[in-house]
Amino acid sequence: MRAAIDARSALDARRTGIGHYTGRILRHLPLADPASEYVAWHLDPKGVRRGAFTGIAPNLTEAVGRFPNRWFEPVSSRLGVPRIDRTVGRFDTLLATNFLPPATRGGGVVLVVHDLAFDVFPETAPQVDARWRRRFQGWVSRAAGVIVPSASTRNDLVERFQVDPVRVDVVPHGTEAGFRPAPAPVVDDVRRRYGIGERPYALFVGGLETRKNLEALVRAFGVVAASHDVGLVLAGGPVRWFPEAADGLDAAIAGLAPSVRPRVVRAGYVSDEEKVALLTGATALAYPSLYEGFGFPVLEAFASGLPVLTSNASSLPEVAGDAALLVDPHDEAAIAGGLRSLFDDAPLRERLAAAGRARVVAFTWEACAARTAEVLHRARAVARE
Numbered sequence: 001m002r003a004a005i006d007a008r009s010a011l012d013a014r015r016t017g018i019g020h021y022t023g024r025i026l027r028h029l030p031l032a033d034p035a036s037e038y039v040a041w042h043l044d045p046k047g048v049r050r051g052a053f054t055g056i057a058p059n060l061t062e063a064v065g066r067f068p069n070r071w072f073e074p075v076s077s078r079l080g081v082p083r084i085d086r087t088v089g090r091f092d093t094l095l096a097t098n099f100l101p102p103a104t105r106g107g108g109v110v111l112v113v114h115d116l117a118f119d120v121f122p123e124t125a126p127q128v129d130a131r132w133r134r135r136f137q138g139w140v141s142r143a144a145g146v147i148v149p150s151a152s153t154r155n156d157l158v159e160r161f162q163v164d165p166v167r168v169d170v171v172p173h174g175t176e177a178g179f180r181p182a183p184a185p186v187v188d189d190v191r192r193r194y195g196i197g198e199r200p201y202a203l204f205v206g207g208l209e210t211r212k213n214l215e216a217l218v219r220a221f222g223v224v225a226a227s228h229d230v231g232l233v234l235a236g237g238p239v240r241w242f243p244e245a246a247d248g249l250d251a252a253i254a255g256l257a258p259s260v261r262p263r264v265v266r267a268g269y270v271s272d273e274e275k276v277a278l279l280t281g282a283t284a285l286a287y288p289s290l291y292e293g294f295g296f297p298v299l300e301a302f303a304s305g306l307p308v309l310t311s312n313a314s315s316l317p318e319v320a321g322d323a324a325l326l327v328d329p330h331d332e333a334a335i336a337g338g339l340r341s342l343f344d345d346a347p348l349r350e351r352l353a354a355a356g357r358a359r360v361v362a363f364t365w366e367a368c369a370a371r372t373a374e375v376l377h378r379a380r381a382v383a384r385e
Helices: 015-032 071-080 084-088 130-142 151-161 184-192 214-223 245-254 272-281 297-304 314-322 332-344 346-360 365-384
Strands: 002-006 035-044 060-065 092-098 108-110 145-148 168-170 201-205 231-234 264-268 285-287 306-311 326-327
Touching: 002 015, 002 084, 002 297, 015 035, 015 365, 060 214, 071 130, 092 365, 108 130, 108 365, 130 151, 145 151, 145 365, 184 272, 201 214, 201 272, 201 297, 201 332, 201 346, 214 231, 214 245, 214 332, 231 272, 272 297, 285 297, 285 332, 297 306, 297 314, 297 346, 306 314, 306 332, 314 326, 326 332, 332 346
Parallel strands: 002 035, 002 092, 035 060, 092 108, 108 145, 145 168, 201 231, 201 285, 231 264, 285 306, 306 326
Antiparallel strands: none
16 A cells, blocks of 8 residues: 655644644554555645655655645645645555645545534634535545544534544544653753742643633632642643634733732743653643543643643543543633642542553554554555445
8 A cells, every 4th residue: 555644734833733643643654554655745845844754664755745835725725736646646545634635636535533623613713614614524525534533523523514423433642652751950940931930830731722711721720829829831822723812811811810910821832842841840730621632631641640630521531531630611610629629639649640641551653553554444445446
């Protein structure tokens, strides 16, 4: 089998969860399926990213389009050209890592649908217009395969887009094995640079989107911080498609008591190294999101030995199992109560941390890659029928 992979999101300078997924699947999929040939396709009009995926695996090569990024998607989605086939050549299957594939004449397309946030919270996805929805409906109806990261997302897809559930494979994401905590001097340096200080803090990691429920988290933190000398660190920047979401967050922070307000740290987008340091230094992860297709930060916290507070909504109970403190994300008092418990109750923190470390071993990129390879091989057979 010769399979193309849309690698564009892996090269985003500020990768979100989709870019993180794509980067990991590029590293693990060729190794999981050594008898096949994989081609990482991306755009590089200035010729500065050639070789970005060289050396990962002997059966992974690279195909680079010289089309400018700013016009490739608008033009190709409307006109159907330029096609990925022009750069990649013949392929049996195409893994569309970011919902929709680039323009192609080939068959065997497998879509990766990370979540249905654009349909559940359409007001937060202004980039998704009627034409995009028509394309999405068309592709989920005719694709040779569809991958989702959770049963929750599969249920959403089946219910909202009338997709036959038999055609949808649940392939959970993974996490990196062997997490190494950051050394104490690195943690101290990050605390100092971001003005966190020595106080205990809860950490949020993710894009600043409305569905992440950050305004409620900030208000709940304000209740706890009125009687506790604790902090809240928000690691993540505004998303490109809805930067206005940060305005509500700013307003929520401004509404806190003057003595509490400085204890909410907006760290912005952080590097992987800084994220590890923040996870190492935190007391707990606070992730009361309203909706997730999977929830990478929960696994990252588990791998870090960090107790987790998260939502009892969408895919999060499925990912967290009994290893996290689950709360109703619509109940700010419940969020505040959960935060208070994690700050005050050391045995609870220890129990959750141990449960998280035990649970995370079930989520590996090797397993994700092996199951993805199975779907691609099946899609190849479907395309040949």
